[in-house]
Amino acid sequence: MTEGISGTIKDTQGLKNVNADTVPLFGLYTENLNVDTYTTRVRTRSIAGTILIWGNSGFGQWGTYTWGSTANVSFILGNTLAGILGTATLGSNASSWSILRVINPNNIWKESLRTDSFEDTTNTTATWDTTNFRWTFTTGQIIQTLAFYLDQTTITNATLTIDSSRITTPANLSYELSADGGTNWETVTLGTKHTFTNTGIDLRLKVTASGAATIDVDDSDDVSIPIEVSYNQ
């Protein structure tokens, strides 16, 4: 926020006689408002095959395709587990969404913890809290992300930045980045550019706690920053 004195009541040219008054000031205030584009993720799912998907023009060929047979998901008439009217659906997509590309403006990934889109739920044991916008750790717990960069340019270096005022007991946390999809993890220091020994095109973050700690990125004030990883800068 910035402010500046623009004039006094005397500038109102006699609308009010203020000669004997305590002269108040009025000011012009400005406030910055930024709209950031965060990450763009491109995903795909396959519907190859001959599954009959109701209402799909490509996979709804009556008399040619057959109803899906995904166990306990598709509606299979007469099946006690997969034939539940109102719950199971007719037909099925053959696969779930998988990530094809992840792109960040200016090669900077920003995580404000409003969603858990990047949480690797298989490997994360700490609490990814999208209500209070924080990661909460107890001893031994980790936060691990999915790919927050996945494209064609090889990642050679990266810098992890987290506002230190947002971390409680920072000595209890250690940080690792992987540029090859989690095959090799390399220890990094906050705010220091890391050059990867094992380069790659799939960038991920792991935070490990040796004791209780939190990272709180609630940016209700204007100066705090989210968790950021800049790469190839």
Place this chain on the structure above:
Amino acid sequence: MVLTTQGKNLIRDLIDADLSQGELGTDNSAPSETDTGLGTPIAATIKSLTTATTDKQISMEYTLDSVTGNGNTYTEFENQVAGGGINRVTFAGIAKNSAMELNVVTVLFIK
């Protein structure tokens, strides 16, 4: 003076209300702030956006079904309002065919 979280969320809602559609294209020139649209847009890929809002954040989701826009290798994407595109992103080519659906999720954050 501060811009309150409530104020930012009201501004978020104004943006959210204007978001309309997404489109894919096949140009791979680097995105620039001076861009006024996709490099090579494919009109058949224009689809409505689905949006979701959280605190100071908008998530825009675009899905291209299996029977649309096949035979192209897509390298760019744009979210649009009635007046034109609001952002453009490029990526390594994705060859679209009838056995796949594509989905693009973009996040805007009001700070």
